[in-house]
Amino acid sequence: MTDKKPLKIMYLNPVGDDAVVDPIFADMARDHKLPGTEVHVTALPKEHYAFSHIEFRTYEAMVTRGILRAVRAAAEEGFDALAIGCFYDTALHDAREISGDMIITGPCVAACEIAASLSNRFGIIVGRRKWIHQMQATVHSYGHAERLAGFYDVGLGVDDFQKDHAETNRRLLAAGRKAVEEDGAESLILGCTMEIGFYKEIEKELGVPVIDPSIAALKRAEYAAILKRQAGWVPSRKGSCESPPEAELAAFNVFAGDEPVFGSRIVIPAN
Template identity: 30%
Template sequence: MKIKVINPNTTTSMTDAIEKAAAACAFPGTEIYAATPEWGPASIECFVDDYLAVPGVIQEIYQGEKDGMDAYVIACFGDPGLQAAKECTQKPVLGIAEAAIAAVKMAAPSFSVISVLERSKKITEDLILQYGAERACRSVRATGLSVLEFERDPEKGRRALHRESKCALERDGAESIVLGCAGFVDFAKELEKDLGIPVIDGVVPAVKFAEAFVGMGLNTSKQNSWGYPEKKELRGFELFRKRQGETK
């Protein structure tokens, strides 16, 4: 089984951490291929970042089809390009927010999401509504630190995550925590031990769901909404047009 885990930003150190977490949780025999797009933002914290990351994600899906991947994981909590990626392949495609929210709803009756900047909360709140989890979500909290600040000072990031997680439990009534950034992947186990409740980083459930989908032979429906994109003129997107032709 070959699973491609796509980090939608261009920070390779984050890709390395994501790959390590994905490989650690995968079954023996599952091959994890972590990818960093050729272009896109260094981190994803707002809607512009989110949208600029999508072409790189789509490129990696098309390349994965050529390389014979069995499933894909989009490893950013905003799930950038997830719907578009599902159109580009019949293979399973999972976003880490999609997977984390599905998993936490089975692990606890309520949860809070801990995100990065205050401005990033809107993206997360929209996803919670999209995935039908608003009744279970007690809050979306921000650490006030950027993704790249977590990279530069992990200890400062750990303290901020612990502070906001404690507030979510004590003030908001959350019974579990979802970490709202793939860059938080290294903090999940320590937080879970400290807090004594489920703490879910989306990379792990996304990989495990991907393995389950492949094992069940469950593919992405191409009937209508996620059907392959229609062929049409794409100005300035010669690479995309070329790879569409190669993979369809």
Template identity: 40%
Template sequence: MSSQNRKIRIRWINPIAQPHYDEPMGMALKQVAEVGTEVEVISLRSEAKMDNLEYRFYESLVIGDVVKVAKEGDSHGVDAMVIGCFYDLALEDCREICQNAIVVAPCQASMQIAANIANKFSVIVGQVKWIEQMTERAHRYGFGNYLASMRSIDMSANSLQCDTELTTKRIIEAGRLAIEEDHAEALILGCTCNFGLYEKVQQILGVPVIDPLIAAFKQAEMLASMKQNFNLAPSNKWSNEPPSESEMLKFGLHDLSDPIGNRFLIS
């Protein structure tokens, strides 16, 4: 067991070039962080200025930068990182390149938690468009049998925080249908932009409601603590083997531009 008592450092990667999300997300994380946890929210510096990643094409434009941000954090003492999108984009890529930092993502973290407290859960998504890709993730993670349904509230990711009363109302309506018609025993809010809404939904519907921002962050914090206390670092064997430093130098991969746009730090 390690005797280290240094601060835990968690990096939240906002995978779009929209820094106005950084501070409110950072403040939401501060409310649930343990005393002594250092939280850093980073958004990308990118020519592509999407305010959502609802399309695979949009994802493809930021995946490389997300991986570079993860690699940079891995080499600068970050204990754990969260990829702040419920699509869990670039999760496997970031895990491959990180030899020290543990990488988690909201969809997987939320489903792991839901499966510990319910036999069936439903995901409340913004749009029907999201369902196919998120269902793929559920099956990849082994939670296909736990998935009661995915219910859409017909709202885009970039509108979820514009009128939180409307968003909450629609989540409650969809959640009630998921419980009564699909027999869901717990609900997952299927976008990190739903932060701050779970409590009212949970109170009204009477089932566990998982905020993916909280789920992913607390899982990252817990794993970072286990890494610090029990040397539980990422595996780099076999399928998780990263490319060699010599090969990356040969390809000029250490000279790529810095994709970090904005930093919001909370100690």
């Protein structure tokens, strides 16, 4: 890259800041980012978005405002790319409208792209059956309907995955075995960012690629940032990608107010 400035990536946890969860994502970023990449792991302000998960559309609707404000602020700070850290890809298309030259991705779209490059059929292991209807519609909208072997729920909510690692691993492995041995999945996606850290054991046991969606989102954002620097590829602003006029945003006071945009922020510097 001719531009020697570090790549700047934001991994946005779309819930209130969490002393347990954010360091897990920070460790993930530290382990997987390139040396020339600076990563900021951020979360929404807890005083306004006190959710520990957004499993329900109701919660998603409420955090969407916070996500859009965070995206706007990150673009103004000069970030190259931002990953929205929820497998629902919450507010992905909304965020892309107002991201400027900053590229937006999410765990679902990134993981599906990677799985499709590694295999012809993939299965997605999710926490609860509740999630499947919405996630299936999303995966189909990304063009992967024919590649999808199925969804496999393990009866765990977002807040449950990190409580008992042995039990979580047992359930994920059983679901993965069903996907591979019964339904012909050739790779697997873990369908929740809080399933982070379990992919290696499942991969070892089942012998197929297992995509951790948090890693996928971070690396897809980083790759997009590299292409932006090297090839000049920035988001389109034509047709359906058109952004709201700045004059209207100002007239409607869309981003007005002095409430905090971010709660926690952990910076993993370039090295």
